[in-house]
Amino acid sequence: MVSGNTITRIVSPIISGLRHIFYRPLTIKYPYEKTYNVLESNYRFDPKEGVAYPGYKGRHILYLDKCTGCGACDRACENISEAISMVFGYDVTLRLDSTAYEELKKTGELCRAIQLLIEPFSAELRSFEKDGEIYVLRMNKEPIFNYRCEAVYENLIEDSLKELSKNGWSIELIEYKPVENMKLKISKDDRVIEIGIEKKDFGFRQNKRSIFPAIDYGRCVFCGFCVDACPFNALEMGPSYELTSFEREELFYTPLMLSSKFFETYPPETTWSEKTVMLLRRFK
Amino acid sequence: MSKVIEDRRILRETFTLARMIIFNLRAFLDAEDYKYFKRAYKLVEYAASKPQYVENMYGFRDLHNNMRAMYELLEARSWNPSEEEYAKLSEQVTYTIVRANLIATGVNFRLKRFKA
Numbered sequence: 001m002v003s004g005n006t007i008t009r010i011v012s013p014i015i016s017g018l019r020h021i022f023y024r025p026l027t028i029k030y031p032y033e034k035t036y037n038v039l040e041s042n043y044r045f046d047p048k049e050g051v052a053y054p055g056y057k058g059r060h061i062l063y064l065d066k067c068t069g070c071g072a073c074d075r076a077c078e079n080i081s082e083a084i085s086m087v088f089g090y091d092v093t094l095r096l097d098s099t100a101y102e103e104l105k106k107t108g109e110l111c112r113a114i115q116l117l118i119e120p121f122s123a124e125l126r127s128f129e130k131d132g133e134i135y136v137l138r139m140n141k142e143p144i145f146n147y148r149c150e151a152v153y154e155n156l157i158e159d160s161l162k163e164l165s166k167n168g169w170s171i172e173l174i175e176y177k178p179v180e181n182m183k184l185k186i187s188k189d190d191r192v193i194e195i196g197i198e199k200k201d202f203g204f205r206q207n208k209r210s211i212f213p214a215i216d217y218g219r220c221v222f223c224g225f226c227v228d229a230c231p232f233n234a235l236e237m238g239p240s241y242e243l244t245s246f247e248r249e250e251l252f253y254t255p256l257m258l259s260s261k262f263f264e265t266y267p268p269e270t271t272w273s274e275k276t277v278m279l280l281r282r283f284k
Numbered sequence: 285m286s287k288v289i290e291d292r293r294i295l296r297e298t299f300t301l302a303r304m305i306i307f308n309l310r311a312f313l314d315a316e317d318y319k320y321f322k323r324a325y326k327l328v329e330y331a332a333s334k335p336q337y338v339e340n341m342y343g344f345r346d347l348h349n350n351m352r353a354m355y356e357l358l359e360a361r362s363w364n365p366s367e368e369e370y371a372k373l374s375e376q377v378t379y380t381i382v383r384a385n386l387i388a389t390g391v392n393f394r395l396k397r398f399k400a
Contacts, residue, residue, distance in 0.1 A: 085396060147396065150289055154296065178288050 031242070032270060033278050043237040045228045057222045059240040060215055062258035065204060066234035069211035073226035073235055083219035084226055086211050087255065088179070089143030089200040090152050092121065093136055100191055101128065101135040110191050113164055117186075117195065120156045145214055145254040148179045149197045157195065161186070206232075212255035217243045288398075295395050298340045301331050302388035305347075309381045313374060318363055321377075325355050340394070341387045350380045 028034070043055035069086065077084040094117060096104065103110050104125070114125065121139035128135045146152050161171050161184070168188055175183035175196075183196040202210045213226070213235070227235045245251050270278075308324035311317070328351045331337045331344070338344050354376055358365060365373060 082393065082396075148398070150292055153289070154292065173286065176286055178286075 029274075029278070032274075042239070043224055043227060044233065045230070046233065047231050052228065055237065056239040056241070057224050057237045059217075059238055059243060060226070060253075060258050061236045061238050061261075062213065062255055063234045063236075064202070064212065064255065064259045065206070066232045067204075067207055067212055067255075068232055068234075069207045069209050070231065071211075071213075072229040072231060073213050076225045076229035080223060080225060081219045081221045083216045083221075084213045085147050085216070087145040087147050087214045088149075088209075088211055089145055089202065089255075090140075090149055091143060091198050091200050092139040092152065092156070093196050093198070094118070094123075094139060095194040095196065096128070096135045096137075097192065098133055098135070100193070103191065104128075109167075109188070110193075113167075113169065113186070113188075113193065116160045116163055117157070117193070119160065142256065143200045145212075145256075149182050149199065150178070152197050153182060157184075157197075213258075214255055215253045215258060217251040217253060218248055292395065292398060294336050295340060295391060295398070298331075298337045299388060299391045299395065301327060301337060302341065302384055302391060305331075306381055306384045306388060309377055309384065313377055313381075318358070321354075321358070325351050340391060342390050343383060343387050347380060347383045347387065350376060350383065354380075 041053065041055040042061065043053070043057050045052045071086050074084045074086050094114065100110060104114065111125075118125070118137070118139055122141050123137055123139045125137075128137045130136075144152055144156070146155070164186060165171055169186050170188065172185045172187070173182065174185045174194075175181065179199075181196065181198045183194060186193040186195065200210060204210070222237070224237055227237055243251065305324050305327050308320045308327065312320035312324065328348055331341065332348050341347075354373060357369070357373070361369065
């Protein structure tokens with residue numbers, strides 16, 4: 001015999017469950033939906049008013065047109081986490097004269113040397129451009145950001161040059177200005193390759209040296225002192241907090257990456273009904 | 285090549301050396317294999333023999349003294365210390381890793397803040 005008490009025990013959770021179907025959910029579908037502490041408000045500091053506007057301290061936003069490259073953010077970070085470094089943008093170019101360019105078409109020693117040089121970069125052998133009598137290959141698509149040209153040389157060119165010098169190529173430094181630019185002449189017999197690292201001018205009137213902050217999020221503690229220190233309102237912190245990466249190097253955000261806006265999009269697997277629900281939840 | 289590039293090369297080599305010492309000492313703690321300790325000791329002795337490395341490593345004397353003390357102890361015990369001695373040795377190795385890490389961080393910051 002089934003008692004009335006047993007039936008109640010079975011039925012009451014079912015009724016409770018059915019009732020909850022019509023409740024508004026308390027959870028959200030992360031990562032497709034997100035909550036922000038302060039909606040559409042960045043953490044920023046107004047130096048004239050001396051007031052900090054509250055906001056979520058997530059990823060930084062850099063306004064390139066306001067930054068003067070004073071380095072106040074760098075100094076504020078110096079004794080906290082050493083995450084910010086002031087960087088220049090560099091372009092690396094490879095120059096060949098017309099005879100060397102003609103020789104390049106035949107797969108030979110020169111071709112192998114140039115392939116070795118362009119290996120760490122995004123350039124292709126086909127992309128040489130004619131500039132008067134000289135053929136120029138721009139090795140990088142986006143500017144390479146680093147704190148001095150010597151570091152660009154050490155990270156991207158030095159290893160290839162060591163390999164070339166083993167194969168009998170002679171290397172000579174023909175032009176050098178510390179931090180700003182350097183030019184190297186690589187030669188063997190009558191074949192000459194010129195490789196140059198030049199500081200890029202971004203053309204901002206308020207920042208003639210073209211020096212901007214870059215942030216290593218592997219080190220950043222999100223204290224916001226850099227935002228407080230900026231006298232020109234050029235740095236803010238936004239609501240974006242998803243900064244994970246498989247590679248440590250990818251956490252180094254260059255000024256161009258910092259200046260890009262956040263954008264959100266629906267993942268491809270969401271249906272139209274889910275999209276509508278997500279959209280409606282924003283206006284609750 | 286210019287003096288700046290040459291100075292930076294020495295600093296980078298010093299940094300790599302310090303990182304290799306840390307790597308070997310960590311491997312010793314993980315694997316409890318004395319070959320890593322011997323390698324770390326050799327690297328420290330190699331650094332001590334090169335004045336260009338020593339002058340860039342602030343706190344190197346402490347690192348050197350620690351490594352030498354540990355090495356002498358292990359040699360005196362024919363690389364077979366007692367349980368208690370091994371426990372103390374592990375503690376000292378941990379301290380030495382911290383010291384080597386401080387040295388490496390200092391060298392790294394010098395590289396970053398290097399003025400022409």
